[in-house]
Amino acid sequence: MTAVPDPSATPSSAPASASGGAAAATHATPMVELVDIRVSFGGVHAVDGVSLDLYPGEVMGLVGGNGAGKSTLMRVLSGAQSPDAGEIRINGRRVSIHNPRDARTHGIETIYQTLALADNLDAPANVFLGREKVSGFGTLDDAAMESATRELMERLNPRFKNFKTAVASLSGGQRQSVAIARAIEFNATILIMDEPTAALGPAETAQVRELIRQLKADGIGIFLISHDIHDVFDLSDRISVMHHGEIVGTVKRTDVTTDQVLAMIILGKPPDEVTSEELASLH
Amino acid sequence: MQPRQRRSVGGFSRVIDVDTRLIGLIFGLAVIWIGFNIASDGTFLSARNLWNLSVQSASIAIMATGMVLIIVSRNIDLSVGALLGFTGYTMAMAQTQWIPQGLGLGLDHPLTWVITLAFGLVLGAILGGIQGFVIAYGGVPSFIVTLGGLLVWRGLIFQYAQGQTIAPLDPTFRLLGGGPQGSLGEFGSWALGALACVAIVIGLLYNRRRRASYGFPVRPIWALVLLGAVAITVVLGGVWVANSYPWPGALAAQFAERNNIPIPPGGLVIPTGIAYPVLIMIAVTIVMTHLAERRRFGRNVYAIGGNPVAAVLSGINTRRTVMLTFAVMGILAAVSGAVQTARLNAAVTGLGVQNELDVISAAVIGGTSFSGGIGTIPGAILGAVVMQSLRSGMVLMRVDSPMQDIVVGIVLVAAVGLDALLRRRTT
Ligand SMILES: Nc1ncnc2c1ncn2[C@@H]1O[C@H](COP(=O)(O)OP(=O)(O)OP(=O)(O)O)[C@@H](O)[C@H]1O
Ligand SMILES: [Mg+2]
Numbered sequence: 001m002t003a004v005p006d007p008s009a010t011p012s013s014a015p016a017s018a019s020g021g022a023a024a025a026t027h028a029t030p031m032v033e034l035v036d037i038r039v040s041f042g043g044v045h046a047v048d049g050v051s052l053d054l055y056p057g058e059v060m061g062l063v064g065g066n067g068a069g070k071s072t073l074m075r076v077l078s079g080a081q082s083p084d085a086g087e088i089r090i091n092g093r094r095v096s097i098h099n100p101r102d103a104r105t106h107g108i109e110t111i112y113q114t115l116a117l118a119d120n121l122d123a124p125a126n127v128f129l130g131r132e133k134v135s136g137f138g139t140l141d142d143a144a145m146e147s148a149t150r151e152l153m154e155r156l157n158p159r160f161k162n163f164k165t166a167v168a169s170l171s172g173g174q175r176q177s178v179a180i181a182r183a184i185e186f187n188a189t190i191l192i193m194d195e196p197t198a199a200l201g202p203a204e205t206a207q208v209r210e211l212i213r214q215l216k217a218d219g220i221g222i223f224l225i226s227h228d229i230h231d232v233f234d235l236s237d238r239i240s241v242m243h244h245g246e247i248v249g250t251v252k253r254t255d256v257t258t259d260q261v262l263a264m265i266i267l268g269k270p271p272d273e274v275t276s277e278e279l280a281s282l283h
Numbered sequence: 284m285q286p287r288q289r290r291s292v293g294g295f296s297r298v299i300d301v302d303t304r305l306i307g308l309i310f311g312l313a314v315i316w317i318g319f320n321i322a323s324d325g326t327f328l329s330a331r332n333l334w335n336l337s338v339q340s341a342s343i344a345i346m347a348t349g350m351v352l353i354i355v356s357r358n359i360d361l362s363v364g365a366l367l368g369f370t371g372y373t374m375a376m377a378q379t380q381w382i383p384q385g386l387g388l389g390l391d392h393p394l395t396w397v398i399t400l401a402f403g404l405v406l407g408a409i410l411g412g413i414q415g416f417v418i419a420y421g422g423v424p425s426f427i428v429t430l431g432g433l434l435v436w437r438g439l440i441f442q443y444a445q446g447q448t449i450a451p452l453d454p455t456f457r458l459l460g461g462g463p464q465g466s467l468g469e470f471g472s473w474a475l476g477a478l479a480c481v482a483i484v485i486g487l488l489y490n491r492r493r494r495a496s497y498g499f500p501v502r503p504i505w506a507l508v509l510l511g512a513v514a515i516t517v518v519l520g521g522v523w524v525a526n527s528y529p530w531p532g533a534l535a536a537q538f539a540e541r542n543n544i545p546i547p548p549g550g551l552v553i554p555t556g557i558a559y560p561v562l563i564m565i566a567v568t569i570v571m572t573h574l575a576e577r578r579r580f581g582r583n584v585y586a587i588g589g590n591p592v593a594a595v596l597s598g599i600n601t602r603r604t605v606m607l608t609f610a611v612m613g614i615l616a617a618v619s620g621a622v623q624t625a626r627l628n629a630a631v632t633g634l635g636v637q638n639e640l641d642v643i644s645a646a647v648i649g650g651t652s653f654s655g656g657i658g659t660i661p662g663a664i665l666g667a668v669v670m671q672s673l674r675s676g677m678v679l680m681r682v683d684s685p686m687q688d689i690v691v692g693i694v695l696v697a698a699v700g701l702d703a704l705l706r707r708r709t710t
Contacts, residue, residue: 120656
């Protein structure tokens, strides 16, 4: 059990495990570094001095109880929330991300927990929202957008057939597929997935897991937020646990058990500080 | 029985790929027209009345296309009537005083009307844009900003007009208002109709070919032919009606005398054709539909209305987009201002008073929803025609003006209520 509980030590704790190591070995600098990020809403410190990094081809699982600050932290990286303090580095260079457009120019795509779909528009319009394909004379090329969306859906959710109806009339899972399609259409290098499978059925969840493995193999770095601890264990190379706006610890998946991670989430303590009584009391 | 019927209408509209609401609106209009025609012993559907109806609908319909985009993006513009009045009054000043005195061009110089119109449109864009700027970047609700705008623009007219009416206007400018001379004439109208038919056929086929080339489902052949046939019938029918309305006898006689044409027994019949305001309305409809459905700008407007947060997260510049919708609305108010002053051959201080209510009603009857994200340009045009049909029909029936307002008010609420009811049942 070699947990890495000290968040300030994260750069030295670059993943060396078999699954994440291949990519990390050739890229000494992380593709994303969040340094001492702080966000507060009124008196609430939603994110309180968090540092986190991500390497190419790595899946970083981000877990924590409700209100731990996971979404807020990721919204900082995707430009949806400006931080009160802290610094973002992409491939070692300090960048400023003021809005979602800035994030996109750095290859950051986000699947928001709220999905962020325009309910009145159809699936292709949502996938290409803000980046519509246009043909000559600047007219929208709806046929090309529909075609690209159909191709994507073939991979994501082959039973998806509602390409011409407003997404308001789709099921929760279908809507989630649209949100995922939007994030992967544009060849992101950094992908933020905030509960990407929350509304999906078993078959569709399996599809998304497969997709995450593919993207990972392509060298894309992924932040994966999920409340499903098995999902996180299956897919992540490292797992970061948040509690009350702070990082409890960042650990290699191969170094911990699900029980230990659960203990970190619930008790807000790194694994080596958890007593066996506390561990037992969780069951 | 009720549900089955509704389902079959919905299924039908899905197959031919036309909005259910648009079909409902067309049926509603048909009921109004046939009802008034029976009640008026055939006067309502006479060429003369329909031609007048088309001209009377034009100025409200032009502005309603812009109001659709405003309401779709969850805003409102209460200032359009005052903006129309202000730009109309300013254009009248420009052609009667500023251009003749400043540029030395007379009231009948061929450039006068062009400069006047360009000036009016730019002014409309700027004033609308200023309101849009305060709304989008200043964060003041559009209801408040445009209510203020209504008072300011109307106040400005009274301030510098001092109750004066400006008349007469430039003779070429006047043609924008319609009338026998301000119309396309027989040949021009048929030529335009033929052109429109060709465009319809090419458009339908192109669209189908394009979808087929991607392997997407397309309309069945019968639906395509039906749709094309209906569209062509409407176009040619419209031209036929416009051409069936002859110039008034006295005017035709004057014209014959001036051009040394012998007057045949029974009087000279000169078909009027499509009036210029209607032509402007058609052009505005095409441009605005293109903007709304085939441009990024329009797509972004609908996205903002559907989910403002999602629009921002998608990287859409929502502020700029909202500001632009108000600038577009300002331009359209100026277009209608030109049409109305030209039609009156005068600028009066009360120009456009309460037009905002007609414009908003037209958009709403046409299916634009205040919850945002829903509404079409063709729907708004039909909405304007429905409103004007009610008014014109009631005039024919000698219903007095207060009673007309009462009926229009009830129809407005009933139309939106019926729509909400149907929507709740179908979803
Ligand atoms: N826009 C906001 N305004 C005020 N408070 C906010 C806002 N967004 C988040 N918060 C607060 O910040 C804290 C962290 O919220 P956040 O959404 O990041 O949690 P989370 O870890 O994603 O939780 P969950 O697992 O439920 O999604 C919470 O206390 C929340 O109430
Ligand atoms: Mg969250």
